Amino acid sequence: MSQEDRQRWNDKYQQATAQREPSAFLRSLEDRLPHAGRALDLAGGAGHDACWLAKRGLDVTLVDISDVALEQAEALARDAGVTLTRLRLDLETEALPPGPFDLVVCLNYLWRPLFAAVPKILSPGGLFVFAQPTRRNLQRHPHPSARFLLEEGELPTLLQGLQSLSSTEDWTDAGRHEARLLAQKLQHVADGVRPQ
Template sequence: MSQEDRQRWNDKHQQASASREASSFLRSLADQLPSTGRALDLAGGAGHDACWLAQRGLDVTLVDLSDVALAQAEGLARDAGVSLTRLRLDLETDAPPPGPFDLVVCLNYLWRPLLAAVPPLLAPGGLFVFAQPTRRNLQRHPHPSARFLLEEGELPTLLQGLQSLSLTEDWTDAGRHEARVVAQKLQQVP
Protein backbone atom coordinates (compact mmCIF):
# COMPACT_ATOMS: atom_id res chain seq x y z
CA MET A 1 0.00 0.00 0.00
CA SER A 2 1.10 3.53 -0.53
CA GLN A 3 1.62 6.31 1.98
CA GLU A 4 -1.74 7.61 0.73
CA ASP A 5 -3.40 4.34 1.80
CA ARG A 6 -1.75 4.54 5.22
CA GLN A 7 -3.02 8.10 5.64
CA ARG A 8 -6.52 7.08 4.55
CA TRP A 9 -6.57 4.34 7.21
CA ASN A 10 -5.13 6.70 9.82
CA ASP A 11 -7.93 9.17 9.05
CA LYS A 12 -10.56 6.43 9.17
CA HIS A 13 -9.37 5.22 12.58
CA GLN A 14 -9.07 8.78 13.89
CA GLN A 15 -12.75 9.36 13.11
CA ALA A 16 -14.02 5.96 14.31
CA SER A 17 -16.00 5.55 17.49
CA ALA A 18 -13.90 4.21 20.38
CA SER A 19 -16.78 2.27 21.95
CA ARG A 20 -16.72 -0.80 19.68
CA GLU A 21 -16.33 -4.23 21.24
CA ALA A 22 -14.87 -7.43 19.85
CA SER A 23 -16.49 -8.90 16.76
CA SER A 24 -19.74 -10.73 17.49
CA PHE A 25 -18.58 -13.48 15.13
CA LEU A 26 -15.35 -13.94 17.08
CA ARG A 27 -17.19 -13.86 20.41
CA SER A 28 -19.63 -16.50 19.13
CA LEU A 29 -16.65 -18.84 18.75
CA ALA A 30 -15.47 -18.47 22.35
CA ASP A 31 -15.96 -22.16 23.18
CA GLN A 32 -13.93 -23.25 20.12
CA LEU A 33 -10.98 -20.88 20.49
CA PRO A 34 -7.83 -21.62 22.49
CA SER A 35 -7.38 -19.79 25.77
CA THR A 36 -3.61 -20.27 25.94
CA GLY A 37 -0.83 -19.97 23.40
CA ARG A 38 -0.08 -17.41 20.72
CA ALA A 39 -2.59 -15.53 18.58
CA LEU A 40 -2.11 -13.27 15.56
CA ASP A 41 -4.70 -10.63 14.63
CA LEU A 42 -4.09 -9.58 11.01
CA ALA A 43 -5.26 -6.08 10.04
CA GLY A 44 -6.69 -5.87 13.54
CA GLY A 45 -7.28 -2.12 13.58
CA ALA A 46 -7.78 -0.54 16.99
CA GLY A 47 -7.39 -3.86 18.76
CA HIS A 48 -10.88 -4.73 19.96
CA ASP A 49 -10.55 -8.36 18.91
CA ALA A 50 -6.91 -8.58 20.02
CA CYS A 51 -7.71 -7.26 23.50
CA TRP A 52 -10.62 -9.68 23.85
CA LEU A 53 -8.32 -12.56 22.92
CA ALA A 54 -5.66 -11.33 25.37
CA GLN A 55 -8.27 -11.13 28.14
CA ARG A 56 -8.99 -14.80 27.45
CA GLY A 57 -5.34 -15.67 28.14
CA LEU A 58 -3.68 -15.60 24.73
CA ASP A 59 -0.36 -13.92 23.93
CA VAL A 60 -1.56 -11.69 21.09
CA THR A 61 0.31 -9.99 18.27
CA LEU A 62 -1.72 -7.30 16.50
CA VAL A 63 -0.69 -6.27 12.99
CA ASP A 64 -2.05 -3.21 11.21
CA LEU A 65 -0.96 -0.58 8.70
CA SER A 66 -2.37 2.38 10.65
CA ASP A 67 -0.26 4.17 13.25
CA VAL A 68 -3.45 5.66 14.68
CA ALA A 69 -5.09 2.23 15.05
CA LEU A 70 -2.01 0.82 16.78
CA ALA A 71 -1.93 3.75 19.21
CA GLN A 72 -5.64 3.20 19.92
CA ALA A 73 -4.92 -0.50 20.50
CA GLU A 74 -2.21 0.43 22.99
CA GLY A 75 -4.67 2.55 24.96
CA LEU A 76 -7.39 -0.09 24.78
CA ALA A 77 -4.98 -2.77 26.01
CA ARG A 78 -3.84 -0.54 28.87
CA ASP A 79 -7.45 0.14 29.87
CA ALA A 80 -8.23 -3.61 29.69
CA GLY A 81 -5.15 -4.50 31.72
CA VAL A 82 -3.67 -6.70 29.00
CA SER A 83 -0.50 -6.72 26.99
CA LEU A 84 -0.35 -6.77 23.19
CA THR A 85 2.54 -6.92 20.78
CA ARG A 86 1.72 -4.31 18.15
CA LEU A 87 3.38 -4.29 14.72
CA ARG A 88 2.91 -1.78 11.93
CA LEU A 89 3.12 -3.82 8.75
CA ASP A 90 1.75 -3.45 5.27
CA LEU A 91 0.34 -6.93 4.73
CA GLU A 92 0.40 -6.40 0.96
CA THR A 93 4.18 -5.97 0.93
CA ASP A 94 5.56 -7.09 4.32
CA ALA A 95 5.69 -10.67 5.56
CA PRO A 96 3.55 -11.42 8.61
CA PRO A 97 5.44 -12.14 11.84
CA PRO A 98 6.77 -15.69 12.09
CA GLY A 99 4.72 -18.36 13.78
CA PRO A 100 3.79 -20.75 14.95
CA PHE A 101 0.49 -19.34 16.21
CA ASP A 102 -2.30 -21.31 17.82
CA LEU A 103 -4.86 -18.89 16.38
CA VAL A 104 -4.80 -16.50 13.42
CA VAL A 105 -7.70 -14.06 13.03
CA CYS A 106 -8.39 -11.95 9.95
CA LEU A 107 -11.72 -10.12 9.96
CA ASN A 108 -12.83 -7.63 7.33
CA TYR A 109 -9.57 -7.54 5.41
CA LEU A 110 -9.08 -9.16 2.03
CA TRP A 111 -5.69 -9.60 0.41
CA ARG A 112 -5.91 -12.94 -1.32
CA PRO A 113 -2.13 -13.66 -1.29
CA LEU A 114 -2.19 -13.28 2.51
CA LEU A 115 -4.55 -16.26 2.80
CA ALA A 116 -1.88 -18.47 1.20
CA ALA A 117 0.57 -17.31 3.88
CA VAL A 118 -1.67 -18.37 6.78
CA PRO A 119 -1.09 -22.16 6.89
CA PRO A 120 2.68 -21.85 7.49
CA LEU A 121 1.94 -19.39 10.34
CA LEU A 122 -0.21 -21.91 12.20
CA ALA A 123 0.95 -24.53 14.66
CA PRO A 124 -0.36 -28.03 13.91
CA GLY A 125 -3.97 -28.02 15.06
CA GLY A 126 -4.01 -24.20 15.03
CA LEU A 127 -7.17 -22.35 14.03
CA PHE A 128 -7.79 -19.70 11.38
CA VAL A 129 -10.85 -17.45 11.77
CA PHE A 130 -11.77 -15.33 8.76
CA ALA A 131 -14.78 -13.23 7.73
CA GLN A 132 -15.21 -10.98 4.71
CA PRO A 133 -18.23 -9.62 2.83
CA THR A 134 -19.11 -11.13 -0.54
CA ARG A 135 -20.29 -9.36 -3.69
CA ARG A 136 -23.88 -10.01 -2.66
CA ASN A 137 -23.29 -7.43 0.10
CA LEU A 138 -23.54 -4.72 -2.62
CA GLN A 139 -27.28 -5.45 -2.86
CA ARG A 140 -27.70 -3.58 0.43
CA HIS A 141 -24.48 -1.63 1.00
CA PRO A 142 -22.23 0.45 -1.26
CA HIS A 143 -19.14 -0.38 0.83
CA PRO A 144 -16.81 -2.10 0.75
CA SER A 145 -16.43 -1.76 -2.99
CA ALA A 146 -16.33 -4.82 -5.25
CA ARG A 147 -12.51 -4.71 -5.21
CA PHE A 148 -12.58 -5.80 -1.55
CA LEU A 149 -15.31 -8.43 -1.78
CA LEU A 150 -15.15 -12.18 -2.19
CA GLU A 151 -16.96 -13.83 -5.02
CA GLU A 152 -19.70 -16.14 -3.80
CA GLY A 153 -18.19 -19.59 -3.27
CA GLU A 154 -14.62 -18.29 -3.58
CA LEU A 155 -13.48 -18.67 0.02
CA PRO A 156 -13.02 -22.48 0.03
CA THR A 157 -10.68 -22.18 -2.96
CA LEU A 158 -8.43 -19.84 -0.95
CA LEU A 159 -7.99 -22.17 2.03
CA GLN A 160 -5.25 -24.45 0.75
CA GLY A 161 -3.59 -26.50 3.49
CA LEU A 162 -6.41 -26.01 5.97
CA GLN A 163 -9.41 -28.12 6.90
CA SER A 164 -12.66 -26.18 7.14
CA LEU A 165 -14.45 -26.82 10.43
CA SER A 166 -17.29 -24.45 9.60
CA LEU A 167 -17.96 -22.38 6.51
CA THR A 168 -20.95 -20.13 5.91
CA GLU A 169 -22.01 -17.52 3.38
CA ASP A 170 -25.11 -15.67 4.45
CA TRP A 171 -26.60 -12.41 5.67
CA THR A 172 -25.41 -11.69 9.20
CA ASP A 173 -27.37 -10.20 12.08
CA ALA A 174 -25.57 -6.95 11.28
CA GLY A 175 -27.10 -6.99 7.77
CA ARG A 176 -23.92 -7.80 5.82
CA HIS A 177 -23.51 -10.72 3.45
CA GLU A 178 -20.32 -12.44 4.61
CA ALA A 179 -18.28 -15.53 3.99
CA ARG A 180 -17.07 -16.85 7.35
CA VAL A 181 -14.78 -19.73 8.11
CA VAL A 182 -13.15 -21.48 11.02
CA ALA A 183 -10.40 -23.69 9.61
CA GLN A 184 -7.70 -25.81 11.18
CA LYS A 185 -4.19 -26.75 10.21
CA LEU A 186 -4.05 -30.50 10.20
CA GLN A 187 -1.92 -32.21 12.83
CA GLN A 188 1.29 -33.59 11.40
CA VAL A 189 1.51 -37.36 11.42
CA PRO A 190 4.67 -38.56 13.24
Protein backbone atom coordinates in the same frame (compact mmCIF):
# COMPACT_ATOMS: atom_id res chain seq x y z
CA MET B 1 -0.55 -0.55 0.22
CA SER B 2 0.77 2.88 -0.48
CA GLN B 3 1.55 5.72 1.90
CA GLU B 4 -1.74 7.19 0.67
CA ASP B 5 -3.59 4.06 1.88
CA ARG B 6 -1.86 4.29 5.25
CA GLN B 7 -2.93 7.92 5.57
CA ARG B 8 -6.50 7.07 4.57
CA TRP B 9 -6.67 4.45 7.34
CA ASN B 10 -5.03 6.82 9.83
CA ASP B 11 -7.69 9.43 9.00
CA LYS B 12 -10.47 6.86 9.34
CA TYR B 13 -9.31 5.78 12.81
CA GLN B 14 -8.66 9.39 13.85
CA GLN B 15 -12.29 10.26 13.04
CA ALA B 16 -13.84 7.18 14.65
CA THR B 17 -15.78 8.12 17.75
CA ALA B 18 -17.88 5.08 18.62
CA GLN B 19 -16.41 2.38 20.84
CA ARG B 20 -16.58 -0.94 18.99
CA GLU B 21 -17.36 -4.29 20.51
CA PRO B 22 -15.30 -7.36 19.68
CA SER B 23 -16.56 -9.22 16.61
CA ALA B 24 -19.81 -11.09 17.22
CA PHE B 25 -18.56 -13.83 14.90
CA LEU B 26 -15.33 -14.21 16.86
CA ARG B 27 -17.25 -14.30 20.16
CA SER B 28 -19.59 -16.95 18.70
CA LEU B 29 -16.55 -19.24 18.43
CA GLU B 30 -15.60 -18.78 22.08
CA ASP B 31 -15.95 -22.47 22.97
CA ARG B 32 -13.69 -23.51 20.07
CA LEU B 33 -10.86 -21.02 20.53
CA PRO B 34 -7.77 -21.61 22.68
CA HIS B 35 -7.28 -19.98 26.09
CA ALA B 36 -3.48 -20.11 25.91
CA GLY B 37 -0.76 -19.84 23.31
CA ARG B 38 0.02 -17.27 20.64
CA ALA B 39 -2.54 -15.43 18.51
CA LEU B 40 -2.12 -13.14 15.52
CA ASP B 41 -4.78 -10.56 14.63
CA LEU B 42 -4.26 -9.45 11.01
CA ALA B 43 -5.46 -5.95 10.08
CA GLY B 44 -6.80 -5.78 13.61
CA GLY B 45 -7.36 -2.03 13.70
CA ALA B 46 -7.91 -0.46 17.10
CA GLY B 47 -7.56 -3.79 18.89
CA HIS B 48 -11.06 -4.72 20.03
CA ASP B 49 -10.71 -8.34 18.92
CA ALA B 50 -7.07 -8.55 20.03
CA CYS B 51 -7.92 -7.32 23.54
CA TRP B 52 -10.79 -9.81 23.79
CA LEU B 53 -8.38 -12.61 22.84
CA ALA B 54 -5.76 -11.36 25.31
CA LYS B 55 -8.36 -11.38 28.12
CA ARG B 56 -8.84 -15.08 27.32
CA GLY B 57 -5.18 -15.67 28.14
CA LEU B 58 -3.62 -15.58 24.68
CA ASP B 59 -0.34 -13.81 23.87
CA VAL B 60 -1.64 -11.59 21.04
CA THR B 61 0.24 -9.87 18.24
CA LEU B 62 -1.84 -7.20 16.50
CA VAL B 63 -0.82 -6.18 12.99
CA ASP B 64 -2.19 -3.14 11.17
CA ILE B 65 -1.00 -0.55 8.66
CA SER B 66 -2.42 2.39 10.64
CA ASP B 67 -0.25 4.09 13.26
CA VAL B 68 -3.37 5.70 14.73
CA ALA B 69 -5.14 2.35 15.07
CA LEU B 70 -2.11 0.86 16.82
CA GLU B 71 -1.99 3.79 19.26
CA GLN B 72 -5.70 3.28 19.97
CA ALA B 73 -5.06 -0.43 20.49
CA GLU B 74 -2.34 0.37 23.01
CA ALA B 75 -4.73 2.60 24.97
CA LEU B 76 -7.52 0.01 24.80
CA ALA B 77 -5.18 -2.73 26.02
CA ARG B 78 -4.00 -0.53 28.90
CA ASP B 79 -7.61 0.18 29.90
CA ALA B 80 -8.43 -3.55 29.69
CA GLY B 81 -5.38 -4.52 31.73
CA VAL B 82 -3.88 -6.69 28.98
CA THR B 83 -0.69 -6.61 26.95
CA LEU B 84 -0.56 -6.65 23.16
CA THR B 85 2.40 -6.82 20.82
CA ARG B 86 1.64 -4.24 18.14
CA LEU B 87 3.28 -4.22 14.71
CA ARG B 88 2.82 -1.69 11.94
CA LEU B 89 2.94 -3.84 8.86
CA ASP B 90 1.76 -3.58 5.28
CA LEU B 91 0.28 -7.03 4.74
CA GLU B 92 0.41 -6.60 0.97
CA THR B 93 4.16 -6.00 0.78
CA GLU B 94 5.74 -7.29 4.02
CA ALA B 95 6.09 -10.79 5.44
CA LEU B 96 3.87 -11.98 8.27
CA PRO B 97 5.41 -12.18 11.74
CA PRO B 98 7.16 -15.50 12.33
CA GLY B 99 5.04 -18.22 13.88
CA PRO B 100 4.07 -20.56 15.04
CA PHE B 101 0.71 -19.15 16.12
CA ASP B 102 -2.06 -21.20 17.69
CA LEU B 103 -4.69 -18.85 16.29
CA VAL B 104 -4.74 -16.43 13.34
CA VAL B 105 -7.69 -14.05 12.99
CA CYS B 106 -8.44 -12.00 9.87
CA LEU B 107 -11.76 -10.16 9.94
CA ASN B 108 -12.89 -7.60 7.37
CA TYR B 109 -9.67 -7.60 5.40
CA LEU B 110 -9.17 -9.31 2.06
CA TRP B 111 -5.74 -9.96 0.57
CA ARG B 112 -5.93 -13.30 -1.21
CA PRO B 113 -2.18 -14.14 -0.97
CA LEU B 114 -2.65 -14.43 2.82
CA PHE B 115 -4.40 -17.75 2.29
CA ALA B 116 -1.08 -19.25 1.15
CA ALA B 117 0.92 -17.55 3.92
CA VAL B 118 -1.27 -18.35 6.94
CA PRO B 119 -0.72 -22.14 7.00
CA LYS B 120 3.04 -21.56 7.15
CA ILE B 121 2.79 -19.63 10.41
CA LEU B 122 0.10 -21.76 12.09
CA SER B 123 1.17 -24.43 14.53
CA PRO B 124 -0.13 -27.96 13.86
CA GLY B 125 -3.72 -27.96 15.08
CA GLY B 126 -3.77 -24.15 14.96
CA LEU B 127 -6.96 -22.32 14.00
CA PHE B 128 -7.69 -19.71 11.34
CA VAL B 129 -10.75 -17.45 11.72
CA PHE B 130 -11.76 -15.40 8.69
CA ALA B 131 -14.78 -13.29 7.70
CA GLN B 132 -15.29 -10.95 4.77
CA PRO B 133 -18.34 -9.56 2.95
CA THR B 134 -19.21 -10.97 -0.48
CA ARG B 135 -20.39 -9.15 -3.60
CA ARG B 136 -24.00 -9.77 -2.56
CA ASN B 137 -23.36 -7.26 0.25
CA LEU B 138 -23.54 -4.49 -2.41
CA GLN B 139 -27.30 -5.12 -2.64
CA ARG B 140 -27.66 -3.31 0.69
CA HIS B 141 -24.38 -1.45 1.29
CA PRO B 142 -22.11 0.62 -0.97
CA HIS B 143 -19.04 -0.25 1.13
CA PRO B 144 -16.78 -2.06 0.98
CA SER B 145 -16.44 -1.61 -2.74
CA ALA B 146 -16.39 -4.59 -5.12
CA ARG B 147 -12.58 -4.79 -5.20
CA PHE B 148 -12.58 -5.69 -1.48
CA LEU B 149 -15.33 -8.31 -1.69
CA LEU B 150 -15.25 -12.06 -2.11
CA GLU B 151 -17.10 -13.61 -4.98
CA GLU B 152 -20.00 -15.75 -3.80
CA GLY B 153 -18.73 -19.26 -3.12
CA GLU B 154 -15.08 -18.17 -3.41
CA LEU B 155 -13.92 -18.58 0.20
CA PRO B 156 -13.68 -22.42 0.26
CA THR B 157 -11.60 -22.32 -2.94
CA LEU B 158 -8.98 -20.11 -1.26
CA LEU B 159 -8.10 -22.57 1.51
CA GLN B 160 -4.62 -24.03 1.24
CA GLY B 161 -3.18 -26.53 3.72
CA LEU B 162 -6.10 -26.11 6.11
CA GLN B 163 -9.19 -28.15 6.86
CA SER B 164 -12.47 -26.27 7.07
CA LEU B 165 -14.23 -26.85 10.39
CA SER B 166 -17.14 -24.58 9.55
CA SER B 167 -17.93 -22.33 6.62
CA THR B 168 -21.00 -20.17 6.07
CA GLU B 169 -22.09 -17.52 3.60
CA ASP B 170 -25.22 -15.59 4.46
CA TRP B 171 -26.72 -12.34 5.71
CA THR B 172 -25.59 -11.66 9.27
CA ASP B 173 -27.59 -10.20 12.15
CA ALA B 174 -25.73 -6.95 11.45
CA GLY B 175 -27.20 -6.91 7.92
CA ARG B 176 -24.02 -7.74 5.98
CA HIS B 177 -23.62 -10.61 3.54
CA GLU B 178 -20.48 -12.36 4.75
CA ALA B 179 -18.47 -15.48 4.08
CA ARG B 180 -17.18 -16.85 7.39
CA LEU B 181 -14.68 -19.58 8.07
CA LEU B 182 -13.12 -21.52 10.91
CA ALA B 183 -10.31 -23.74 9.64
CA GLN B 184 -7.55 -25.80 11.22
CA LYS B 185 -4.06 -26.82 10.25
CA LEU B 186 -3.99 -30.59 10.49
CA GLN B 187 -1.57 -32.14 12.97
CA HIS B 188 0.20 -34.15 10.27
CA VAL B 189 0.31 -31.44 7.62
CA ALA B 190 3.54 -29.52 7.26
CA ASP B 191 3.18 -26.24 5.35
CA GLY B 192 0.19 -27.44 3.37
CA VAL B 193 1.68 -30.71 2.07
CA ARG B 194 -0.36 -33.81 2.82
CA PRO B 195 1.49 -37.08 3.22
CA GLN B 196 0.85 -39.60 0.40
